Amino acid sequence: MTQRIALYPGSFDPMTSGHLDVLRQAMRLFDEVVIAIGVHPGKAPMFSFDERVAFIRDSVADDGGKVRVVSFDGLVIDVAADHGAVALVRGVRDGSDLDYEMQMAGMNGRMAPDIVTLFLPASPEFRPITATLVRQIAAMGGDVAPFVPTVVAQALKAKFA
Template sequence: MKKIALFPGSFDPLTNGHLDTITRGAALFDEVIVGVFVNTSKKSFFSAEEKVQLIETAVAHLTNVRVLVQEHELTADVARSLGAKFLLRGIRSVKDYEYEKDIAQMNRHLNAELETVFLLASPEYNHISSSILKEVIQFGGDVESYLPPVINQAILEKRDAK
């Protein structure tokens, strides 16, 4: 049976930490599907379509990774419809673990066949988040070392267009 993992998130923007998790997941699973989901509690920097295009470029070297957008369904239901038996999640801290544990348990309640697999963040990425980076970007700070080049370029273009 093909082992398919869904890596859901808002990815706004996709960071090198996300890319590290995707790359490591791609080595563990037959297929990793990066699911661009809408987080209703966050204001997006990029549109869903922009995120998909940018992420596809950032993961183009990974032949067993694909990207999709999902705006209106529960993660557990999307996983079921894709045949994904695993959710891939990155954890940077105990705080992340507490948050992710509760979500994993709810997803398991909604889809009993779904296992959440946690990968510990690589040390060089465990202090970054999309939210922090967006804050720095808003005030003109340099975050290039935390982003895939295609994402950094898109941010610079968007910021300069304002």
Template sequence: MRIGVYPGTFDPITLGHMDIIRRGAKLVDRLVVGVTTNPGKSPMFTLPERMAMVEREVEAIGGDIRVVSFDSLLMDFAERERATMIVRGLRAVADFEYEYQMAGMNQQLNDRIETVFLMADVCLQPIASRLVKEIAIFGGHIGKFVSAAVCDEVVARVARDGRRGS
């Protein structure tokens, strides 16, 4: 069985993430969406909230897609999931430089797991979770970048935290 892992913080999950999940799922028999923490980021949503958000969003895709949380090295997580492939999305040249370095480090950790890069759809390339949150915090509309349900959740979170929402 070909198993791929698509890791990320998904804070929040965007239409760009969903594009990569849809396309990545076609490359493998099972796609594991790994929802992780990142010590360098301050998430808007808790890990359980992000897990629920991702599970709800991928439900409509169908196929064998699992959503699993992890808090370890990506390659250790991929090994536990018996993955043979890491799926990564690329938006721009800046992404490539970072992802290329990460793929090289991951290969040094485990050369049995390949990294596959998928280019984001052209209309989705500028979308980044960080920018979605920033737009929402300053009262901009984020409906072009996330699903309606995620939009509602982000706007509600911004309102709850006392910041201007869209």
């Protein structure tokens, strides 16, 4: 039997509870979910690739081997094909996310028609969470624990101590 693999791309800088919510939904649908962390030489992320991988691994330690983490710096469809993914997983929180994601899905679908894009809605309690807001709240000394996995909250607190 062929494994059904999905690719979940993003920066995950840092991993939020919203990312984790979408990942857990994808894990119920696919045999394996490859998290593809975008690494771009011109961008300076808050956390290194290795730190982001550690946050993800810690957050899904109970995944039963269903999650793999890789880096990429090119087209999402190319990394999806390289890892045998049949679908791209994208979380959507609201209409503005959907508008943007529909454009991306359309372009990706034209370039790689065999790879479908699957939109998974964020659960209501996670819809307002963005990595950008989490970083801003942490930088101003706010408590981000309700919005991120424990390991991320600890790392943010240490970074801004």
